[in-house]
Amino acid sequence: MPAKTTEPCDWAGCEKGSRTKLGGRSFCLDHFLELARARIESLLQLLAGSAERNLSPEVQSFLSEVISEITVLAAETRLLAPSQREELIALSTRAAEVYQCIQRTPRYPRRIACVVRADSLPNEPGEKSSTVNISQRGACIDLRQDLKAGQIVIVERVDVAKSARARVAWLKPSVADRSLVGLEIIDEADFWGLGMAAEGGA
Numbered sequence: 001m002p003a004k005t006t007e008p009c010d011w012a013g014c015e016k017g018s019r020t021k022l023g024g025r026s027f028c029l030d031h032f033l034e035l036a037r038a039r040i041e042s043l044l045q046l047l048a049g050s051a052e053r054n055l056s057p058e059v060q061s062f063l064s065e066v067i068s069e070i071t072v073l074a075a076e077t078r079l080l081a082p083s084q085r086e087e088l089i090a091l092s093t094r095a096a097e098v099y100q101c102i103q104r105t106p107r108y109p110r111r112i113a114c115v116v117r118a119d120s121l122p123n124e125p126g127e128k129s130s131t132v133n134i135s136q137r138g139a140c141i142d143l144r145q146d147l148k149a150g151q152i153v154i155v156e157r158v159d160v161a162k163s164a165r166a167r168v169a170w171l172k173p174s175v176a177d178r179s180l181v182g183l184e185i186i187d188e189a190d191f192w193g194l195g196m197a198a199e200g201g202a
Helices: 028-049 056-076 080-103 194-197
Strands: 018-023 023-029 113-118 127-135 138-143 150-156 162-173 178-187
Touching: 018 028, 018 056, 023 028, 028 056, 028 080, 080 150, 113 138, 138 162, 150 178
Parallel strands: none
Antiparallel strands: 018 023, 113 127, 113 150, 127 138, 138 178, 150 162, 162 178
16 A cells, blocks of 8 residues: 655655544644554543543544554554554553453542452551552552552451452542552452342442
8 A cells, every 4th residue: 555645744844755643633644653653642641540431433533543543553553663563552552441441440539448458468457448449350559568560469348357359450649649440350250249239239
């Protein structure tokens, strides 16, 4: 497939020919990647720690357009440098993450006392805290301890003496030395009992 160079890139000061379109504007490949990456990262930050999962039609249209354009660009294998192919793959992955955020089960603002400790230190007392919001397979918890994205922790519910392993999905600094930590429960389908509450009419 030949390169799309019939129109100039709409990025200010860029003299390259356009390879793709986004939001009705023409862009060269480098500026398409830059713009799409920045927008997707801002969407991920917006979704992190928020219970809201309803994105505007404009945002959903943007995500669909990005994924569609990436599919077309990826077919131009012979015209892409290896670094550009890697960028496209990374961008496609990030766009998929936004869709996953949208498709998560609803979150509910609930304060449930819990203890969080590193999975590698099961005998440590852990940190006492409480949830900010919860979903069937996750939670946002306000913590002081230094955790990293991808780290495995043990979450214990104080009210029912029940524990589960969880993965740190994201971290967001809150105040002083504390952070809001998004956890994805690994080995429990409904750790917080939301399904049972719904069945009971709560």
